[in-house]
Amino acid sequence: MAWLRRSEVVIAGILLLAMILIGLVNPAFWQADNLFSLMRSNVIIGIMALGVLMIMISGGIDVSFPAFAVAAMYLTVKFMLWSGYEGIAFAFAMAAMIGLLLGAINAFFVYKFRMIPLIVTLGTGSMVRGFLLGVVGTSMININKMPDGLIDFAKIDIVSMTKADGTTYGLTAMVLVYLGLALIVHMVLRYTMVGRGVYAYGGDPEAASRAGFDIRLILFFIYCFAGALAGFAGLLHAGMIWLANPRDFVGLELDVIAAVVLGGASIFGGRGSVLGTMLGVFMLVMVKNSLIIMKIDTTWQRVVVGVIIIIATAVTAWRDQKRKA
C-alpha cells in the first residue's frame, strides 16, 4: 500500500474531510454555483503556484512574482490601449515575456552571485513595484476602458446554467487554461532532464553539478518559467475582474507559498508535485472562501493563512526529517 503514504493521497484525504466538514456547517457549499466560483478562484493563484512550486523544488523561494504579475499586466493593458490592439494571443505572449525577462534577473543573481533566492526576489519584487508606480503610473484602468477582447476571452464559460430565479451562472473556461498549464509543468518536471535536474539540484546542489547537470540552464529555466507564468496570470486576472490595478496582488505571495507548502512541497527543496500543489491551492482557496461566507473579517483571514503556513511547513519539515533519519 505504498500509494497510501504518498503526500498527494494524504492531502486529498484531508481536503475531502475538510469539504465534508464545511458542507455540514454550510450545506450551500455543495451547490454548483459555489463550486464553480471556487474553481474560478483557483485559476490565478494556481497558475502562480505552479511557478513557485518549481522554484521551491529547486530549494529556493520566490516572493517577487506578484510584482512581476502586476507589472506584466499593467504594461500590457497600457500597451493594448495605446496601440488599439484587440486580440489576445499577442497580449498574453507579451505579458508572459515581460514576466520571463524579469525572472531572468532573479536567475542571474541567484546563479552568478550564489545569492539567497529570498533576498534576491525580495529586492527585485520591491524594485519592480516601485518602478511601476513611479514611472508607469498609479491610475486604475477599469471596465469602461479595459480592452474588450480581453474581457470577452475571460468571460467564456464551459457550462452555463440558469437558477430558479432566472440568474445565470457558469464554470469559466479559464479553468481549462489552468489545467493545461498544470499539465505542461507536470510533464516538464517529470519527463524532461531539466525537470529532473530541478529535483536533483534541490536535493543536493553540489552533487547535481558533479553529476553533470547544467546548473545555469536549470536556474534560468525555473526563474524565467515562473516569471512567465506570473505575467500570464497577471493579465488573465485583469481580464477576469475587468480591472487593471497597478497596486494589485499585494500580499499574494504568502497565499501562494502557503498553498504550495500545503500541497506537500518541501521548503528545503527536492520535493513537491503539481498534483499536490493543485490540491493545496484548492484547499487554501476553499478555506479562505469559507471564511468569507462565514463573514469573518479579512484581518482574521491573514491570521488563518499564517497559521496554515506554519502548520503545513512544520508537518512537511517533520516528514522530511523522518525520511532523512
Added chain:
Amino acid sequence: MTDPFIELRNIRKEFAGVVALDDMSLTVREAEIHCLAGENGSGKSTIIKVMSGVYQPDRGEILIRGQQVPRLNPIASIDHGIQVIYQDFSLFGNLTVAENLAMNVQLREKHRLMNWRRTREIAREAVDRLGVELDLDAEVGHLPTAGKQLVAIARALMSDARLIIMDEPTTALTRREVETLFRIVRDIQSRGIAVLFVSHKMREMLEISETITVMRNGSLVADGPTSEFDEALITRHMTGSDIISEPYVWTPPSGAPQSPRLEVRGLGLKGAYEDVDLTIRPGEIVGLTGLMGSGRTELALSLFGMAPADHGDVKVDGKPVALRTTQEAIAAGIAYVPEDRLSEGLFLTQSIDRNILSTSYEALSPGLTIDKTRAAEMAAETIDTMQIATPTGDKLVKELSGGNQQRVVLGRWLLTDARVLILNGPTVGVDVGSKAEIHRKIRDLAREQGLAVLMISDDVPELVQNCNRLVLMHRGRLVEEFESAGTSEEAIGDKLKAFR
C-alpha cells in the same frame, strides 16, 4: 604484475599557503586492489581529487596507460574510466534508487527527455551487474549507509570504469557490511577493474589489498606489495615513529566502596533492548560491542535522553536521574559523542573555535557576556591536546581533513565537565597516531578525573586495549561480560561470529 593504469609523478598542490601535496607520486596498476594509507591531513583525499580532476596540481605530471595527460578535469577523468565514490556518496536522497543509478548515463547520452522505462532498465542492469538486492523504487534517503554505498558503487560501475576510487568506504560500516563490501571489491577486480581505497584500519588494508602506498605530510614515504608490510611497519611509515600502547588497567580503590558513577537497572526500550543492568565505577572504561541491530546504539541514545527508555532506572553517583531529554542528560553529567559525527555533531561552515566551544557557552557566560579570554584559552587548549592540525582556530571546520574534523567534536565534549562519557565509535576515521593520542586522552580523563567511560565500538582490538571490562550485547540484551585482562581479541571475535 599488470601494467600501470595511472601514474602520478611529483605532484604538488598548495591551498592558500597550506602545502597539501608535495612531491607525491602514486602508481595504480590495472586490476589491482591498492590501499592508500596516511595520517589525518597527510593529503589522501587531495591526491584523489587530483586524479578525479577536481583539483589541478600546481606541479607534476599525470600519465594514464603510459600516455601523458595535459589537464584532467572531472569529465576527462570520467572519460578515462576513473570513478570516485566520495565520502558523502554524491547521491540524491530525494530521488529513487533507479533514478540515481541511471542519471549519469542519461546525462552522458545528452537526452533532453526523461525515459522512465529506460531508467529502470539501466538501473536493473546496474544492480544485476553488482549482484546485490536493491529496491529500485526506494528513495535513496531511506537507505542505510551501506545501501547508499552500494548504490554509489553500482552507479560507478555503469560507466565502463577502469579504476574505482573509494575514500574511506568502511568508516561508517559494521563488520558484516565491510565483509560484503570486500566481496564486491574482489568481484570488481575480477572484471579487470582496479580499486584504490583509503582506510585507517590496518587489518582491513592488509586483508584486502595487494599494494600499499603510504604517505606522510603530502609526500610518498613507502610503497610496495602488501606482503612486504605489517601493522608496525605501516604505522612507522605513517607517523615516523613506533607507537607502543599498553592495555588499560584499573584497580578498584581500597577502603570503603564508592558508589558507582553510573548505575543502570532493568533498563528497557520496547523493540530495541531490554533488562539492561550495567554498573560503571569512577575511572572505569567499559567497552560495549555487538553486531548491528544489537541495540547498543539505542542504549547509548537512551542514556543521553535522545530515545528515552520506557522502563528501568539510571543513577549517576547514586542519585536517580530522569533522562527524557538531552538537556536532562547533560544536566545529569552525561556526555555523548555520536556515531555519525560528520553529519550530526559539526557546524561545518563555522570556525573550529566556535565548534569546540559550542557546548561550553553556558559555562563561559556567568553573567550576560561571554568570557572571551577564557573562551580563547579553552579553544586553544583543546586544539593543542587534540592535536588538531590547523594554523589557527579561526579556520572553518569544512576545510579540515576528515580525521581532524573528528577531533573537533571529541575535543568539544571533553571540555564539558561530564562525569559519564559515552563514546560511540570514538576513533572511526582517525589515523593510528592520533588514535593513540585520543585513547590516551580518554584514559587520562578516566584515571585522573574519575570519569565513567562507556566506549562503543566495532573495533575489538581498540576495546581490548583501552577498556578494563568488556560487555557483549546481542538482540537487545547484555549477554556476556569479560575482564579485558586475560581476554584475547580472537575469543571475542569468535563470540561475535557465533551470534550471526
